[in-house]
Amino acid sequence: MTMKPVAVPDGPPPRSAWTLGMPLVAGAVLAAFWLHSTFGSDETNYEDFALGENTLAVYADYQGDLIHGQDHTNVDKVLAGWKRRGERPVGLMLGNSQIHGINQYAPGQENVPPLLFKRCLPRGMDVLTFTQPSASLQEHYILFEYLRQRFPLRFLVLPTVFINQRNIDIRASVAASLSDKETRAALEESAVGRHLVALHGAEVESEAEADANLAGVRETTAERSERALNTWLDKRWSLWRARPQERGYVVTELSRVRNTLLGISGESKRGIVPAAYEANLEALAAILTSAHKHGIAVLVYITPIRRDIEPPYFADEYDKFCQDVEHVAAEHHAYFANYGGLVPDKFYGTHDSMVFGQRVQPDFFHFQAEAHTILAQAIGDRIEQDLLKQPQPASDSASQHLEPDPHSPSRLPAGP
Amino acid sequence: MLFNSVTYLVLLAITVPLWWLLPRRPRLWVVFISSVLFYGFWRFDFLGLLALNSVIDYVVALALDKTENPRRRWALLLTSLVTNLGLLMFFKYAYFLTDNANGLMALLGIDREFEIPFKIILPLGISFYTFQTLSYTIDVFRRNIPAERDFILYADFVIFFPQLVAGPILRASEVMTQLCTRNPFHWADVAQGFRRILYGLFLKVCLADNIAGIVDTGFNQDVSGFSALDVWTLAFLFGFQIYFDFAGYSHIAIGSANLMGIHFPENFNFPYMATSPRDFWRRWHISLSSWIRDYLYLPLAGVKAHDHSSGGLAEATSAEHTGRRDRALFLSWAIMGLWHGANWTFLVWGLWHACFVFLYRTTRGVFGKLPAAVQALGGWGLTLAIAMLGWVPFRAATLSDTFTMWKQAINPLAYRSLNLFENTYVVTAALFVLTVATYVVDRWVAPKLRQVPLVWIPLESIAFAFLIAAVFIYLRPIRQYIYFQF
Numbered sequence: 001m002t003m004k005p006v007a008v009p010d011g012p013p014p015r016s017a018w019t020l021g022m023p024l025v026a027g028a029v030l031a032a033f034w035l036h037s038t039f040g041s042d043e044t045n046y047e048d049f050a051l052g053e054n055t056l057a058v059y060a061d062y063q064g065d066l067i068h069g070q071d072h073t074n075v076d077k078v079l080a081g082w083k084r085r086g087e088r089p090v091g092l093m094l095g096n097s098q099i100h101g102i103n104q105y106a107p108g109q110e111n112v113p114p115l116l117f118k119r120c121l122p123r124g125m126d127v128l129t130f131t132q133p134s135a136s137l138q139e140h141y142i143l144f145e146y147l148r149q150r151f152p153l154r155f156l157v158l159p160t161v162f163i164n165q166r167n168i169d170i171r172a173s174v175a176a177s178l179s180d181k182e183t184r185a186a187l188e189e190s191a192v193g194r195h196l197v198a199l200h201g202a203e204v205e206s207e208a209e210a211d212a213n214l215a216g217v218r219e220t221t222a223e224r225s226e227r228a229l230n231t232w233l234d235k236r237w238s239l240w241r242a243r244p245q246e247r248g249y250v251v252t253e254l255s256r257v258r259n260t261l262l263g264i265s266g267e268s269k270r271g272i273v274p275a276a277y278e279a280n281l282e283a284l285a286a287i288l289t290s291a292h293k294h295g296i297a298v299l300v301y302i303t304p305i306r307r308d309i310e311p312p313y314f315a316d317e318y319d320k321f322c323q324d325v326e327h328v329a330a331e332h333h334a335y336f337a338n339y340g341g342l343v344p345d346k347f348y349g350t351h352d353s354m355v356f357g358q359r360v361q362p363d364f365f366h367f368q369a370e371a372h373t374i375l376a377q378a379i380g381d382r383i384e385q386d387l388l389k390q391p392q393p394a395s396d397s398a399s400q401h402l403e404p405d406p407h408s409p410s411r412l413p414a415g416p
Numbered sequence: 417m418l419f420n421s422v423t424y425l426v427l428l429a430i431t432v433p434l435w436w437l438l439p440r441r442p443r444l445w446v447v448f449i450s451s452v453l454f455y456g457f458w459r460f461d462f463l464g465l466l467a468l469n470s471v472i473d474y475v476v477a478l479a480l481d482k483t484e485n486p487r488r489r490w491a492l493l494l495t496s497l498v499t500n501l502g503l504l505m506f507f508k509y510a511y512f513l514t515d516n517a518n519g520l521m522a523l524l525g526i527d528r529e530f531e532i533p534f535k536i537i538l539p540l541g542i543s544f545y546t547f548q549t550l551s552y553t554i555d556v557f558r559r560n561i562p563a564e565r566d567f568i569l570y571a572d573f574v575i576f577f578p579q580l581v582a583g584p585i586l587r588a589s590e591v592m593t594q595l596c597t598r599n600p601f602h603w604a605d606v607a608q609g610f611r612r613i614l615y616g617l618f619l620k621v622c623l624a625d626n627i628a629g630i631v632d633t634g635f636n637q638d639v640s641g642f643s644a645l646d647v648w649t650l651a652f653l654f655g656f657q658i659y660f661d662f663a664g665y666s667h668i669a670i671g672s673a674n675l676m677g678i679h680f681p682e683n684f685n686f687p688y689m690a691t692s693p694r695d696f697w698r699r700w701h702i703s704l705s706s707w708i709r710d711y712l713y714l715p716l717a718g719v720k721a722h723d724h725s726s727g728g729l730a731e732a733t734s735a736e737h738t739g740r741r742d743r744a745l746f747l748s749w750a751i752m753g754l755w756h757g758a759n760w761t762f763l764v765w766g767l768w769h770a771c772f773v774f775l776y777r778t779t780r781g782v783f784g785k786l787p788a789a790v791q792a793l794g795g796w797g798l799t800l801a802i803a804m805l806g807w808v809p810f811r812a813a814t815l816s817d818t819f820t821m822w823k824q825a826i827n828p829l830a831y832r833s834l835n836l837f838e839n840t841y842v843v844t845a846a847l848f849v850l851t852v853a854t855y856v857v858d859r860w861v862a863p864k865l866r867q868v869p870l871v872w873i874p875l876e877s878i879a880f881a882f883l884i885a886a887v888f889i890y891l892r893p894i895r896q897y898i899y900f901q902f
Binding site for chain 2: 015016017019020021022023024025026028029030031034035166168169199220221222225226229230233239242246247250256262271273275276325
């Protein structure tokens with residue numbers, strides 16, 4: 001080697017090893033101490049953090065088989081139970097945290113899914129429910145098409161939450177459904193579905209169970225080594241295993257800082273996000289079009305909300321949303337109900353405050369078990385009154401249409 | 417293998433001690449094997465292409481060294497250029513060229529369509545290692561360096577894992593000597609290496625990867641519905657994402673090399689604090705712009721090139737206007753744009769910057785008479801705006817989206833609404849403050865406080881506690897580096 005070296009711009013650091021290394025070592029010790037003291041025994045599920053300490057996420061089973069799941073992650077469990085019960089016709093309910101959350105939960109209490117399940121059981125039907133916190137209609141659309149390929153759906157109950165229509169992201173556990181070819185093909189029948197497949201389909205096309213945390217190394221040797229190393233670390237190191245909770249904690253605390261600095265509270269008004277709103281209403285129309293084409297009766301309802309506190313949105317936008325949903329439902333032959341005022345305010349609870357210096361704040365959305373009974377009663381009535389009365393298609397043919405009478409009194413918004 | 421993975425940390429934990437413990441020959445083999453594993457963990461089958469590329473330049477360089485015949489030397493250089501650039505063109509631009517040829521024929525009414533009958537996968541890091549091997553051959557051709565006879569040493573230079581897939585693009589004279597003769601061991605190097613790796617991981621896994629989702633959500637929307645403020649916000653946010661992502665990569669690359677006592681030149685230097693286009697091109701992706709300077713711009717402008725990967729393209733911004741230099745300017749930036757990707761949007765990015773460099777050359781005489789503070793502050797604001805708006809074509813899906821967004825940004829009537837998530841604005845503003853604050857601390861606060869170790873060390877310890885905890889919590893290969901696709 002005869003090469004003449006050129007001056008390297010970054011030579012050995014001008015500072016001593018001690019001044020460079022000491023803060024690193026001290027920082028590592030401090031970090032380890034903080035992580036251990038904060039997360040040593042923390043098992044909080046931060047995805048449901050918005051529910052607060054007083055509200056519990058409850059996913060019901062029937063005779064040991066899950067009848068209420070979340071998304072792609074536990075569809076198989078719900079499917080297995082349904083097969084064991086004899087593969088009966090299915091009524092599907094999609095939803096969000098209002099459905100799986102019970103405020104002031106006491107053992108033995110039930111939320112809407114098991115109540116509806118039991119009500120429809122004597123009629124030879126299984127009502128199965130899938131809910132995710134803050135689910136948008138685009139996520140419902142993906143999940144609906146995925147579940148439609150797996151269950152003989154007779155009807156669909158679809159809650160619509162105004163505030164969730166600001167959401168446009170698709171969580172990985174829902175996007176995982178796009179690994180199914182039939183689901184992708186079904187979604188590609190609509191413009192919004194094509195958009196969803198284009199944006200999220202490629203990521204999961206060939207790896208249904210792909211871990212979103214390893215997305216950057218998917219289908220490489222690195223993925224296998226990373227998975228093995230993470231499994232090894234998970235088994236031996238509780239702090240490593242708790243990293244999802246730790247990430248949830250960081251996001252929650254950053255939100256608290258933001259809210260405190262900017263004066264944001266649970267009652268601060270949030271306007272619609274036009275693009276997200278449009279995309280979600282398009283997704284609603286696409287769900288109803290697909291359901292209609294496949295002879296699935298649909299009840300679309302506006303979810304109950306608390307009325308004695310200021311809601312975190314603008315009244316005129318909320319009213320327009322109710323009208324838009326009703327209009328889309330009518331246009332696509334679906335039943336509609338407005339349950340906005342169905343649940344008495346006394347049944348709503350509180351949730352942990354997202355502002356420093358305040359412990360709890362009123363929850364405008366999640367309610368107690370009594371309210372679940374009220375909501376289940378209202379939905380159950382509509383199932384019996386409208387959805388189960390629809391003639392069943394002879395086959396899965398697109399020629400079978402359900403035509404609810406647009407002038408039927410049952411289309412009128414239901415009062416509390 | 418991604419830097420932001422446990423696998424990489426394991427590779428580093430094995431390679432670094434062996435580097436310091438073993439004698440020269442086995443040490444070079446350790447680097448070679450580690451680098452092969454580093455690349456192969458993505459795709460082992462593409463190592464063949466990397467080997468082909470390397471062997472051709474190795475052989476060509478040896479032949480160049482042996483001959484004084486100018487015609488033969490040019491023929492050898494052309495062999496290297498054609499092979500290297502041919503492979504790059506095939507793997508990176510085949511679809512782009514086919515699509516455009518088809519579009520052109522359709523426009524001319526010719527009923528014929530070209531189709532590539534097989535799937536072409538873009539090999540990881542091909543743009544980087546092609547430029548690196550090319551620079552080696554050209555440097556040998558220019559007699560800046562002699563050809564290296566030891567193939568393993570030469571191969572280590574080409575595939576040295578810290579810089580293999582996304583740079584910094586280094587010169588043989590900068591790395592080979594350090595690989596050949598191990599630098600003396602300094603604990604300061606090791607500590608500095610860990611610090612740089614930590615900075616890099618923080619920028620990548622805590623900042624860039626978490627911004628990515630917000631950027632994607634923004635750009636996935638129908639851009640025609642954006643207000644001017646939305647466009648500016650998304651441009652800034654993507655500007656931060658790509659900076660944190662790539663600067664993070666460079667920090668880890670430099671830090672990993674530091675652990676072995678090897679020193680790389682810097683690749684970024686607070687580019688968003690640049691006070692002029694000249695300053696910006698001294699601070700952004702310095703190794704690439706230095707490469708473009710020495711192997712493209714200066715030869716095209718008829719000026720003698722340098723042989724180091726620092727300094728960037730600042731020289732091009734201060735040259736006087738001549739037809740030749742202006743042509744060199746636009747051509748160099750256009751090629752630099754297309755180097756990033758096979759899409760017209762990248763060409764537009766290059767030309768956007770070329771236009772502003774040209775404007776800077778033209779107007780600096782006028783602005784140079786303004787008070788220094790006005791020049792610095794105004795220059796910073798303008799340069800930042802130019803750089804950030806320049807990211808729009810880099811991220812937008814199509815040229816049409818790019819021009820729609822640019823049109824909105826300069827439309828004074830489009831400043832009246834906000835259509836993105838509130839968090840998009842909040843995060844962008846927070847990152848802007850963070851970037852400026854970091855610069856202020858690095859430039860003015862830290863040098864003063866370092867004089868008082870009793871104050872500085874506890875403060876730095878707290879900062880590192882925060883960085884270590886954050887990296888621990890977020891370390892996962894959730895996304896590739898943006899520059900892997902280039």
